[in-house]
Amino acid sequence: MIPEPAMVPAALAEPTARVRPRWTAAVVLANVGVFAAWLGPIQVLLAKQSEAVAPGNKEFVFGLVTGVGAAVSVVANPLFGAISDRTTSRFGRRVPWVFAGAIGGVAGLLVLAGAGAVAWMVLGWCLMQLFGNALLAAITATVPDRVPILQRGVVGGWVALAQVLGALVGTGLATAVGGIGLGYVACASFLLLSVLPYLWGSGDAPLTARSPLIVRDFLRSFWISPRRYPDFGWGWLTRFLFNVGNALGTLYLFYYLQDEVGIDDADTGVLVLTAIYSLCVLITAIAFGKWSDRIARRKIFVSCSGVVMGIAGVVLAFWPTWPGAITGAIILGAGFGVYLSVDFALLTEVLPSANDRAKDLGVINIANSLPQVIAPAVAAPIVKSLGGYPVLYLLATAVTLLAAALVHQIRSVP
Secondary structure (H helix, E strand, O other): OOOOOOOOOHHHOOOOOOOOHHHHHHHHHHHHHHHHHHHHHHHHHHHHHHHHHOOOOHHHHHHHHHHHHHHHHHHHHHHHHHHHHOOOOOOOOOHHHHHHHHHHHHHHHHHHHOOOOHHHHHHHHHHHHHHHHHHHHHHHHHHHHHOOHHHHHHHHHHHHHHHHHHHHHHHHHHHHOOOHHHHHHHHHHHHHHHOHHHHHHOOOOOOOOOOOOOHHHHHHOOOOOOOOOHHHHHHHHHHHHHHHHHHHHHOOHHHHHHHHHOOOOHHHHHHHHHHHHHHHHHHHHHHHHHHHHHHOOOHHHHHHHHHHHHHHHHHHHHOOOHHHHHHHHHHHHHHHHHHHHHHHHHHHOOOOOHHHHHHHHHHHHHHHHHHHHHHHHHHHHHHHHOOHHHHHHHHHHHHHHHHHHHHHHOOOOO
């Protein structure tokens, strides 16, 4: 981490004051809202809608919609992050984009609620990805903006839980309300309500001055040289590989339960597994986030979490039964909880500059989004004709183990 100059604007200063639980809760809730709006559709609604629109080609339609939406997110997250970094609103750099992202995300979900054709599904999902990433880029940057390094393992653990809690909330809403359209409306309503506490009490420091915008330099800033910032490069690569493994393993969970395990009520099965998985993530994320802060080490936790997640892939590959799926969810949740909390804290410590926190985290978030483009292209032919779900889950295991090994290339973080 590059030290900050002695005199810098409040919005750019390295934080030293510990944040309060109320602020952390508001940030976590906003994250839960956007992940619920993403993962409820991905895990249940889009899969069911694809089957309704194209019953004979559901895997292709589902992969097309999620893949195009993920391609939008690859561009949207760093772009909105960079715009957020330069925003001089009196409400702060992040608040305007949290608000705009929530409104736009709701619009996308409402388009999906009425979509009866593939084109409308693609449009609605692209809107949700575009504005959801504007929200996520801004709310993620609040952590390095406001949280001191020695508190980031704990706060990072809670923020990391938002992804899992969002999956649980989104899946619950999608399953409980009945009907695809009502499921989208429920997710949209929750998204809008979830950002209100942060908007009311953000404490977001305004940026009082900014450098002139030079378009060429602005565009060049999205390339962060791995030669100049090798730890940032290794951090990006390991997160990318972890997310490729996770996307390969979870993208077709609904169809895995329906077609491989043979569960009649696959959406309820997804909800049950998500609840089990979420509980395991909750237990390990907070405990190991605190432990990581206490001993001031990150890499060993990330590496071990990858090994545990790899074991889950083996279980799902060779034990395609309901007890096997539950066991896999327990193991995967335990490993992913450690990974989410500690890896996020690690990444905030290798950001090149305080001036560009949201943009740099947006570049990091490409490592979350790009796998969602790649995974459907890889997973669909494997499931259809290249070995099925056992090959898919073993591939997910191999990629995750590679990520666990490469994290040790990061040198500046213990």
